[in-house]
Amino acid sequence: MDVRELYQELILDHGKRPRNFRVLNAATHTAHGHNPLCGDKLVLHLVLDDGGKITDAAFQGAGCAISVASASMMTELLKNKTRDEAQKLFTYFHALATGETTPAFPLNDTDTARLQALSGVRNFPVRVKCATLAWHTLKAALEGATTTSTEGA
Amino acid sequence: MASPVRHIAAPLNTLAIRRDFPVLQQDIGACPLVYFDNAASSQRPTAVLKAMDDFYQHDYANIHRGVHTLSQRATDAFEAARARVARFLGAQRAEEIIITKNATEAFNLLANSLGGLLQQGDEVLVSELEHHANLVPWQMAAQRYGLTLQKIPITETGTIDPDDVRRRLTSRTKIVAVAHVSNVMGTVVPIREISQLAHAAGAWMVVDGAQAAPRMAVNVAQLGADFYVVTGHKLYGPSGIGALYGRHDLLQKMPPWQGGGNMISEVFFDHSTWREPPFRFEAGTPPIAEAIGFAAALDYLSALSLDAVAAHEDMLLQKAEAMLRTMSSVRVLGAPPHRAGILSLVMDDIHAHDLGTILDQHGIAVRAGHHCAQPLMQRMGVPATLRVSFGLYNTPDEIDVLENALHDAKKIFGVA
Numbered sequence: 001m002d003v004r005e006l007y008q009e010l011i012l013d014h015g016k017r018p019r020n021f022r023v024l025n026a027a028t029h030t031a032h033g034h035n036p037l038c039g040d041k042l043v044l045h046l047v048l049d050d051g052g053k054i055t056d057a058a059f060q061g062a063g064c065a066i067s068v069a070s071a072s073m074m075t076e077l078l079k080n081k082t083r084d085e086a087q088k089l090f091t092y093f094h095a096l097a098t099g100e101t102t103p104a105f106p107l108n109d110t111d112t113a114r115l116q117a118l119s120g121v122r123n124f125p126v127r128v129k130c131a132t133l134a135w136h137t138l139k140a141a142l143e144g145a146t147t148t149s150t151e152g153a
Numbered sequence: 154m155a156s157p158v159r160h161i162a163a164p165l166n167t168l169a170i171r172r173d174f175p176v177l178q179q180d181i182g183a184c185p186l187v188y189f190d191n192a193a194s195s196q197r198p199t200a201v202l203k204a205m206d207d208f209y210q211h212d213y214a215n216i217h218r219g220v221h222t223l224s225q226r227a228t229d230a231f232e233a234a235r236a237r238v239a240r241f242l243g244a245q246r247a248e249e250i251i252i253t254k255n256a257t258e259a260f261n262l263l264a265n266s267l268g269g270l271l272q273q274g275d276e277v278l279v280s281e282l283e284h285h286a287n288l289v290p291w292q293m294a295a296q297r298y299g300l301t302l303q304k305i306p307i308t309e310t311g312t313i314d315p316d317d318v319r320r321r322l323t324s325r326t327k328i329v330a331v332a333h334v335s336n337v338m339g340t341v342v343p344i345r346e347i348s349q350l351a352h353a354a355g356a357w358m359v360v361d362g363a364q365a366a367p368r369m370a371v372n373v374a375q376l377g378a379d380f381y382v383v384t385g386h387k388l389y390g391p392s393g394i395g396a397l398y399g400r401h402d403l404l405q406k407m408p409p410w411q412g413g414g415n416m417i418s419e420v421f422f423d424h425s426t427w428r429e430p431p432f433r434f435e436a437g438t439p440p441i442a443e444a445i446g447f448a449a450a451l452d453y454l455s456a457l458s459l460d461a462v463a464a465h466e467d468m469l470l471q472k473a474e475a476m477l478r479t480m481s482s483v484r485v486l487g488a489p490p491h492r493a494g495i496l497s498l499v500m501d502d503i504h505a506h507d508l509g510t511i512l513d514q515h516g517i518a519v520r521a522g523h524h525c526a527q528p529l530m531q532r533m534g535v536p537a538t539l540r541v542s543f544g545l546y547n548t549p550d551e552i553d554v555l556e557n558a559l560h561d562a563k564k565i566f567g568v569a
Contacts, residue, residue: 003514007507007565016502038506039523039536062536064504065566127510 006124007065010073010117015065018072020058033061033137035129035150040067044075044137052083064130066121071134073114083142090139097121097131165457165465171546173198173453184516187551192336192364192495192542193520194386197450201390204449205442215438217415231441234448235431238396241451242362242381243372249404251397251431252439256363256384257286259397260330262434263359263380265410267328268294277328278321278356280305280313280342281532282335285525287361287382291330305331307532311338311487315346322354329356333365333376337524337540338487339470339495341365348377357403363387367544368466368493370459373398385443389545390450394443397434404430411436454545462545466494469543472552480559482568486533497524497538500559503566505537511565512539515558517551 024045032043042061049055057075061068074093078086092105096115099122107115121131129150140148171177176196179186188196208230214223216231236247244250253259277291277300295302303321308314313331322329329351333344348358360378362371367388373381378398385394399407409416409427413436418426427433454462470492477483482501500508509521520540523530530536541555563569 003511004565006510012566015507037522039527039530064506066507124510127506130506 006120006127008117008120010114011065011069011120014069014072018059018068020072020075021060022058023060024056024058026056027058029141029144031137031141031145032147033133033140033149034147035063035067035133037151038064038130040064040130040133042067042071042134042137044071044134044141046078046138046141048083054078054081054083054086059134063133066118066127066130067133070118070131071137073118074134074138077111077114078138086138087142090135093118093135094132097128097135163458163461165461165545167465167546167548170457171548173200174546175199177546181516181518182514184514184554187515187517187547187554189541189543189547189551189555190518190520191367191544191547192387192524192540194392195367195389195544196546197389197391197446198453200453201446201449205391205446208442208445213442216441217432227441231439231444234444237448237451238383239398241371241455242366242383242396242398243374244398245374246401248429248431249398249401251399251404251434252444253395253397254393254440255386255395256361256382257290257395259382259395260286260290260359260361262397262410263382264290264294266407266434267357268298268300269408270406271298271300271327273299274301274325275327276301276303276323276325277330278303278305278318278326278351280331281307282311282313282337282340282342282526282529283330283332284336284361284363285527286363287330287332287359288528291328301325305329307340307529310489311335311533312340312489312491313342313347315343315350318347319350322350322356324355326351326354326356328359330359330361332361332363333371333381334362334368334493334495335487335489335526335529336364336495337497337526337529337538338489339364339492339542340487340489341369341491341493344376344378348379352377364495365493367454367462368459369463379403385447385450388447388450389454390447391440391443394440394447396447399430401430404434407434409433409436413437415439457545463493465545466543466547469547469549469552470494470496472549473541473555476552476556480556482563483559486535486538494544495540495542497540499535499538500562500568502568503562505539507566508539508559508562511562512555512558515554515561517555517558 027045029046040063047056057078095102212226216228357379366383381398386392416436486497505521
């Protein structure tokens with residue numbers, strides 16, 4: 001397994017220059033994610049409108065290139081998704097990252113490319129949690145929880 | 154404390170030594186394994202595997218119980234292992250060695266048992282560079298017994314200044330708990346000076362020797378340690394076994410912390426009486442074969458001479474430090490006056506976990522993370538480090554492999 005399949009250009013770019021890396025004062029949903037085994041931490045902010053659509057998503061935190069890139073790309077993917085779509089996206093990404101069969105989910109080409117880039121972790125089992133931390137935090141935020149941990153909340 | 158001038162032993166023959174460690178004879182992917190994760194756990198030689206295998210095949214039974222031959226043989230072997238640990242640490246008698254399952258259990262035993270001897274408001278001084286194993290049990294004891302936990306900060310270079318310890322000792326200080334060697338930076342802490350100060354203030358000295366014992370000759374009397382903790386799996390022995398040295402007169406005062414079989418003298422329905430140390434502190438069936446393996450590991454290590462091991466790791470450390478100094482974007486944590494076999498580094502713009510994954514692709518096993526020393530990470534202002542830790546089987550050529558892998562990581566991440 002070539003390590004360059006994990007550290008693709010897109011991952012390195014988002015890892016170095018994360019998008020939506022800021023606080024959202026208008027956030028309606030906020031959750032903290034923590035991986036106690038490695039110390040990675042992030043806080044995710046979402047703005048959901050009355051119809052349950054995500055109008056803005058942002059995060060802050062510290063971690064490895066994989067976890068920062070994953071959070072960065074996730075916030076880009078979430079915009080204009082409904083709560084229901086975001087939950088399905090979580091299930092889809094979780095399956096993709098852990099090497100399971102992915103459920104059907106309609107994605108445009110840009111989003112597909114982002115998720116494919118992140119899916120390189122499935123060949124590096126010890127790094128799967130780096131990629132899924134942001135997504136577990138998303139799930140927690142949508143479910144109204146304020147914290148989540150990769151090692152059981 | 155070992156120092157470069159004491160290294161007069163013959164150099165290690167690593168070529169021959171490596172043949173004793175079957176696990177090292179393998180490739181990771183397409184690269185030969187370079188095992189630089191010895192501070193997390195070392196590998197074990199065939200002598201240890203064989204000792205445990207022989208014991209299971211010929212002598213195994215539970216100890217201190219049966220009247221049959223196997224039980225007697227197993228008991229003799231277990232007690233011989235205890236005596237072996239005593240000799241290794243320079244203890245006066247075998248009864249000063251308590252067999253534990255690891256270093257963590259030894260600290261929990263101490264915090265629970267010693268904690269009960271203290272008065273509310275008494276102080277426990279713990280250094281900032283401790284592994285969680287020598288911090289969290291004291292936090293718990295402080296809560297339970299109303300003790301006050303006080304911090305010994307580290308200096309700018311990453312060591313502990315005895316003068317600073319002197320200023321922090323009060324009439325209420327009853328325990329000083331410090332690592333002999335930092336598991337993150339390799340700092341060799343001036344234990345002898347600190348224990349003299351602790352004793353002058355009427356405090357007991359607890360030393361975490363988990364990282365020191367595999368890297369230098371240890372003598373608890375010379376160090377002035379009242380308690381000294383080691384673990385088997387870092388000493389080229391099995392996991393699931395450790396040992397606590399405790400001064401005999403202190404052990405006799407200490408209450409047990411776990412109850413059950415073996416630790417009792419007499420049991421009535423509503424109360425019991427305790428055996429003498431060390432048995433008072435060994436409830437239940439101990440790790441028996443692991444003790445046999447542990448003793449074999451100490452035989453192996455002592456036959457090579459700890460001074461020779463210290464000199465070997467010094468040589469590797471010097472080569473690694475020189476290599477890292479020439480490399481841009483790399484920072485080695487701390488610059489203590491004396492380091493032993495362990496160093497931590499951070500790289501600009503590459504997180505330690507990403508580095509660890511890339512090094513693994515080169516066959517290099519290292520640890521990336523907080524190393525169970527989060528207060529130290531907070532003090533150094535880093536979330537995680539890459540830790541390189543040497544063992545007696547590592548070679549200078551392996552440091553060239555590390556250098557090459559670090560350059561590769563910089564190339565992948567586009568770091569200058």
